[in-house]
Amino acid sequence: MRDFIIDNLKKEIADFKKEIKAEKIGHVLEVGDGIARISGISEASSQEMLEIETSAGIVKAIAFNLEEDTVGAIVLGDYLKIKEGDIVKPTGRVLSVRVGQELVGRVINPLGEPIDGKGPIFKDNSSATYYPVERVAPSVVMRESVNTPLHTGIKAIDSMIPIGRGQRELIIGDRQVGKTSIAIDTIINQGRDSRHSTPICIYVAIGQKESKVAKIVSTLQEFGAMDYTIVISAPASIPATLWYLAPYSATAIGEYFMYQGKDALLIYDDLSKHAWAYRELSLLLRRPPGREAYPGDIFYLHSRLLERAAKLSSKYGGGSLTALPLIETQLGDVSAYIPTNVISITDGQIYLEPELFYQGVRPAVNVGLSVSRVGSSAQTKAMKKVAGRLRLELAQFRELAAFAQFASDLDEATKKRIERGKILTELLKQKELDPLPFEKQVILIYAGTNGYFDSVAPDQIAVISEKFLDYMEKMHEEAVLEKIKESGELAVETEEKLKSAIADFLKINI
Amino acid sequence: MKYTVKQYAQALMEALEENESAQRNKILKSFLLLLRRNNDWSKLDSIIKQVEKKYLRKIGKKKVLIEFVGALSVKIKERIKDILGTNILLVEKENPKILAGLKIFIEDEILIDASARTRLDCLFND
Numbered sequence: 001m002r003d004f005i006i007d008n009l010k011k012e013i014a015d016f017k018k019e020i021k022a023e024k025i026g027h028v029l030e031v032g033d034g035i036a037r038i039s040g041i042s043e044a045s046s047q048e049m050l051e052i053e054t055s056a057g058i059v060k061a062i063a064f065n066l067e068e069d070t071v072g073a074i075v076l077g078d079y080l081k082i083k084e085g086d087i088v089k090p091t092g093r094v095l096s097v098r099v100g101q102e103l104v105g106r107v108i109n110p111l112g113e114p115i116d117g118k119g120p121i122f123k124d125n126s127s128a129t130y131y132p133v134e135r136v137a138p139s140v141v142m143r144e145s146v147n148t149p150l151h152t153g154i155k156a157i158d159s160m161i162p163i164g165r166g167q168r169e170l171i172i173g174d175r176q177v178g179k180t181s182i183a184i185d186t187i188i189n190q191g192r193d194s195r196h197s198t199p200i201c202i203y204v205a206i207g208q209k210e211s212k213v214a215k216i217v218s219t220l221q222e223f224g225a226m227d228y229t230i231v232i233s234a235p236a237s238i239p240a241t242l243w244y245l246a247p248y249s250a251t252a253i254g255e256y257f258m259y260q261g262k263d264a265l266l267i268y269d270d271l272s273k274h275a276w277a278y279r280e281l282s283l284l285l286r287r288p289p290g291r292e293a294y295p296g297d298i299f300y301l302h303s304r305l306l307e308r309a310a311k312l313s314s315k316y317g318g319g320s321l322t323a324l325p326l327i328e329t330q331l332g333d334v335s336a337y338i339p340t341n342v343i344s345i346t347d348g349q350i351y352l353e354p355e356l357f358y359q360g361v362r363p364a365v366n367v368g369l370s371v372s373r374v375g376s377s378a379q380t381k382a383m384k385k386v387a388g389r390l391r392l393e394l395a396q397f398r399e400l401a402a403f404a405q406f407a408s409d410l411d412e413a414t415k416k417r418i419e420r421g422k423i424l425t426e427l428l429k430q431k432e433l434d435p436l437p438f439e440k441q442v443i444l445i446y447a448g449t450n451g452y453f454d455s456v457a458p459d460q461i462a463v464i465s466e467k468f469l470d471y472m473e474k475m476h477e478e479a480v481l482e483k484i485k486e487s488g489e490l491a492v493e494t495e496e497k498l499k500s501a502i503a504d505f506l507k508i509n510i
Numbered sequence: 511m512k513y514t515v516k517q518y519a520q521a522l523m524e525a526l527e528e529n530e531s532a533q534r535n536k537i538l539k540s541f542l543l544l545l546r547r548n549n550d551w552s553k554l555d556s557i558i559k560q561v562e563k564k565y566l567r568k569i570g571k572k573k574v575l576i577e578f579v580g581a582l583s584v585k586i587k588e589r590i591k592d593i594l595g596t597n598i599l600l601v602e603k604e605n606p607k608i609l610a611g612l613k614i615f616i617e618d619e620i621l622i623d624a625s626a627r628t629r630l631d632c633l634f635n636d
Contacts, residue, residue: 020622020623020624021622022616022620022621022622023620023621023622023623024619024620024621025615025618025619025620025621027618029556039556040618040619055607057631058631068514069514069515069516087621089621
């Protein structure tokens with residue numbers, strides 16, 4: 001250690017004369033709430049990194065507001081260290097984060113610094129790669145249509161709201177309805193989906209409690225998901241400037257893997273708090289407030305972020321960046337400003353309804369209001385085959401169930417549809433942290449939509465389906481499950497075997 | 511109407527130039543009262559800096575502030591003057607925080623940093 005310092009010092013002393021240069025500087029005029037107003041750096045460009053020399057060392061900032069006489073900057077460190085008159089040096093660079101495979105399995109802050117107590121991330125400084133935090137999204141020629149599925153392991157989503165690699169699918173709902181659970185289940189399932197390569201998962205916690213982030217990390221570790229996951233934490237205790245920065249840093253890291261030809265999955269938990277942080281910064285910078293006091297460019301804030309999710313064409317490596325932003329609604333109001341903005345930016349939304357959650361339908365996905373605009377083209381053929389009827393049957397069930405409340409006498413066909421709807425609803429219920437491989441989802445939904453479980457009482461569906469999966473795994477794994485998994489299709493031959501397997505199972509169990 | 515620092519500085523400069531030296535104290539008093547009335551007292555420091563800058567520019571001089579540790583030798587002063595020319599207003603300031611070496615500020619806009627403190631900061635931050 002000592003040798004290293006002395007060697008460096010010797011080198012520095014040898015180069016001492018060469019490195020003295022004249023620099024343009026500015027001065028801090030005022031500082032407060034994570035914002036600094038700086039004079040004298042009229043040539044600074046927007047988003048340029050600034051270094052503020054304080055008595056306690058250098059504090060970094062980003063030039064945000066370029067005004068006539070001053071520059072408004074957002075402070076990335078402890079703004080309490082900054083004093084009026086401190087020297088500010090423009091760096092001529094935009095903010096970048098260091099990227100690399102070494103980040104996988106680590107918990108970092110929005111500046112890319114480790115916060116998990118495991119020491120430095122990068123051991124070798126010789127081939128450092130930096131990606132700018134703000135970057136223009138891939139152009140039209142670089143992209144191709146979404147064509148590979150990203151299985152969440154959640155029956156209701158994989159069957160009716162399929163997500164493709166490179167898609168942007170919003171998860172929206174009130175507080176405490178299971179938005180984060182869906183995101184965590186999706187991450188866990190990526191390690192189990194052997195049909196496709198495991199994407200690098202990046203979970204961004206914006207304004208979350210540190211205890212919640214710690215719990216998520218320990219859950220991911222418990223399920224072995226940290227082997228392919230990076231957690232970026234901008235907890236509630238750090239300034240809003242870093243909340244604002246967190247999703248952009250995470251996207252830069254995701255882009256690194258995408259441009260390497262790999263798949264990456266980004267989860268922004270959540271963008272409502274990100275919008276709050278940007279509103280706070282904008283108001284402190286005295287930008288004019290608009291609707292709900294958000295600044296005029298709040299749409300651009302999220303559109304430029306989510307546009308960076310893409311599926312690259314094979315010419316550009318064929319990598320993908322899938323984005324799952326989360327939005328928290330207030331009392332189910334999806335027509336508020338930020339929810340409508342993000343709904344219009346994304347390629348679909350998974351709407352979680354509190355009423356369903358309290359009725360015990362978990363995950364509380366409202367399949368009527370949820371949609372995936374591009375995912376169906378990426379859906380595995382086997383799933384497409386069995387799930388086509390599922391959506392229709394559930395839609396009919398919802399309509400009839402509402403009508404049946406007022407009708408005393410129902411015909412046999414209607415009664416059957418309502419019963420089938422109840423069974424399918426039960427079949428789609430799933431425990432937390434228990435994602436199901438897609439081949440198992442296929443056989444379960446096949447059995448449900450083809451009426452094999454019609455004679456089972458709805459409250460017994462959970463038990464029966466568990467037994468059924470156990471039976472199939474033990475007795476027909478190679479003949480049915482492996483075939484579906486390998487080919488991704490439900491061929492006629494496999495379907496026949498599945499039919500006879502279900503019949504055998506029902507003979508024993510019902 | 512809100513006035514910028516530059517506008518205040520320009521107006522003050524012109525008012526001082528247009529009047530005899532006997533009137534200048536009265537003008538300065540009025541200017542301070544105006545600042546207070548316009549709730550712009552916080553801009554006073556910046557205005558003074560601007561006026562100083564404009565005045566020096568007008569008389570063809572540049573303000574050069576040198577920060578150093580201990581006494582600055584005459585030899586070094588002469589060398590600085592040789593390099594920067596004679597048209598400078600040299601201001602000296604002792605700053606032990608820079609540990610060793612010099613920091614030269616030209617018109618508060620350009621910094622030539624030859625301090626040991628900065629070198630050490632760079633060494634340990636890189």
